[in-house]
Amino acid sequence: MWFVKKIFACFWIICSITFLPHGMADATVQPMTFEEVLSAASKENFDILIAQTTKKGSLLSNKISNLHIWLPKATFMVAQHNEWGKGAKALDFRSDPFFRLTWESRSVFDKIFETKINNQHNLVNHLMATKTISDTLQKVVASYYELALAQKKCELSNTFTKVAASRLKIEEKKLRLGLVSKINYLNADLALKEANLALLEEQEVLKEKRRNLNLTLGRPLNEAILVQSTIPVEPMWDMDGVTPEKVVDLEAAIQAKKVAIAATELTRAKSYLLSCLSLSSDFSANRYIYNLQDKKWLIHPSKGLVNIGVSIDLGGLLLMPAAIKKARLGLNNETFKLSKEKLSAEDRLANKKWLYRHALGLHTIATARLKVSKQKLAFVEKAYQLNQVKLLELQEAEEDVQKSEINLITYAFKVKQAEFALYRLVGKFDK
Numbered sequence: 001m002w003f004v005k006k007i008f009a010c011f012w013i014i015c016s017i018t019f020l021p022h023g024m025a026d027a028t029v030q031p032m033t034f035e036e037v038l039s040a041a042s043k044e045n046f047d048i049l050i051a052q053t054t055k056k057g058s059l060l061s062n063k064i065s066n067l068h069i070w071l072p073k074a075t076f077m078v079a080q081h082n083e084w085g086k087g088a089k090a091l092d093f094r095s096d097p098f099f100r101l102t103w104e105s106r107s108v109f110d111k112i113f114e115t116k117i118n119n120q121h122n123l124v125n126h127l128m129a130t131k132t133i134s135d136t137l138q139k140v141v142a143s144y145y146e147l148a149l150a151q152k153k154c155e156l157s158n159t160f161t162k163v164a165a166s167r168l169k170i171e172e173k174k175l176r177l178g179l180v181s182k183i184n185y186l187n188a189d190l191a192l193k194e195a196n197l198a199l200l201e202e203q204e205v206l207k208e209k210r211r212n213l214n215l216t217l218g219r220p221l222n223e224a225i226l227v228q229s230t231i232p233v234e235p236m237w238d239m240d241g242v243t244p245e246k247v248v249d250l251e252a253a254i255q256a257k258k259v260a261i262a263a264t265e266l267t268r269a270k271s272y273l274l275s276c277l278s279l280s281s282d283f284s285a286n287r288y289i290y291n292l293q294d295k296k297w298l299i300h301p302s303k304g305l306v307n308i309g310v311s312i313d314l315g316g317l318l319l320m321p322a323a324i325k326k327a328r329l330g331l332n333n334e335t336f337k338l339s340k341e342k343l344s345a346e347d348r349l350a351n352k353k354w355l356y357r358h359a360l361g362l363h364t365i366a367t368a369r370l371k372v373s374k375q376k377l378a379f380v381e382k383a384y385q386l387n388q389v390k391l392l393e394l395q396e397a398e399e400d401v402q403k404s405e406i407n408l409i410t411y412a413f414k415v416k417q418a419e420f421a422l423y424r425l426v427g428k429f430d431k
Helices: 002-018 020-028 034-044 046-070 108-177 182-216 250-270 314-318 320-385 391-425
Strands: 073-086 091-105 277-286 288-291 303-312
Touching (some): 034 046, 046 108, 108 182, 108 391, 182 391
16 A cells, blocks of 8 residues: 555656646746737738738739730840941941831730739639638637637646545545545545546647647747636627628638639630730831031931731631630539529528527536536535445546536537637628
8 A cells, every 4th residue: 555655646746747837837927818819810820921921922913914914015126237438429427227116915805804804813812811811810719719728627627636636635534544444545546546647638638729829829839828718608799790781701702703703704705806906016217327528417317117017816716606615614613603602601600600509508508517516516525424425426426516517618618619600700800
C-alpha cells in the first residue's frame, strides 16, 4: 500500500510540474473578448489577407486588360538617310528622315463586350472575396467558442480532480479508523486516477484549441491565449433581424453574376457579324530637301502616304452558329445552377432556424437535468454521512453531476454554433 501511495504521489507531482507553465501563462494573460478576437482576425488572419489581396490583384489585372483593349496597337519607326549632291548650278543637301506609324484596332463592338465582361468578373471577384472572408470569420467564431468550451471543461475537470482527491483523503482517514472497508478506499483511489486522466485529456484538447485560435489570428501556435470561458446562450445580436427578406446568399449572388456573364457572352456571339471587322491604318512621310546655297526648302519638301484597310474574319463568320450554340449552352448551364442555388437558399434558413431552436431546447433540458442531479447529489451526500448508502452510490451521483455540467456547456456551445450560422445568412460577417 505504501508503494502504491508513493507512485501516485510522484505521478501527481509530475503532472503538476508538466502543466505549471500553462497555469502561469493563464495567470498573466488577459482573456480576449469576442469582439477583440473578431477585430484581430479581420486584420491578421492569413486567409482574409489573401482574399483581400487576391481581389485587389484581380481588379488591377482587369483594369490593365481594359486599357489594352481600348489602346490601339501601334508600331512606330524612324530612320535617317543623308546624301550630299552637287548639281549643275547648286549644291544640295538631301535628308531622308523616314517616319512611319502603323495602327490596328479591333471592332468597337468587340471592345465593348470584352470590357463589360471584365467588369462583370470584377463583381464576381468581389463577391468571392466577401464569401471567403465570411467563411473565415465563421471559422474564427467556431475556434473562439471551441477554446471557451475547452477552457470550461478543463476548469470542471480540475474541480472534479480536487473533489476526488479530497474524497480519497476522507476515505483514507476512515479506513485508518476502521469506519470503512478497504474497497471504499480503492474505489476512491480509482476515481482520483480516472479524474487525473480526464484532466490530462482535457488539457491536451485545450492546447489544441489554443493552437487553432492562434492560427486563425495569425499568431505563433504556442503563444499563450485565453478567451472568456463563459458561453452565454443569450443572442449576441438581434435575432429578430434574421428574416427571409434580409437573407444574403453569397453563393446565389455569385451564381447570378455568372449567369450575367454567360448572357453577355451569348449576346457577343450573336453580334459577331459586327465584331469581326478590324480597322488598320498606315501613315508615312519622308524626304526633306534643303538648298544650302539659297538657304531654303524646295517647293515640294516632303511627301506623305496614308493607308486605311479593313479586314474581316471569314473563319469566325463561318463558325458563328456553333459559337452561338456553345454560348447558349453555357448560359443554360449557369441558369440551372442559379435555380438550384435559390432552392437551396430557401431551405437553408428554415433548417438553420430549426437547429437553433433545437439547440436551445437541448440546453433547457440540460439545465433542468443539472438541477435535478445536484438535488440528488445533496440527498445522497446526506445519506452517505449517515452510512445509509455506499460510496459507490455517492460516486455515481457525483459523476452524474459532472456529466450534466459538461452537457450543459456543450449544449451552450451548440447554441452558439446555430446562432452564428443564422447571423451568417443575413450577412453579419460580409465585409
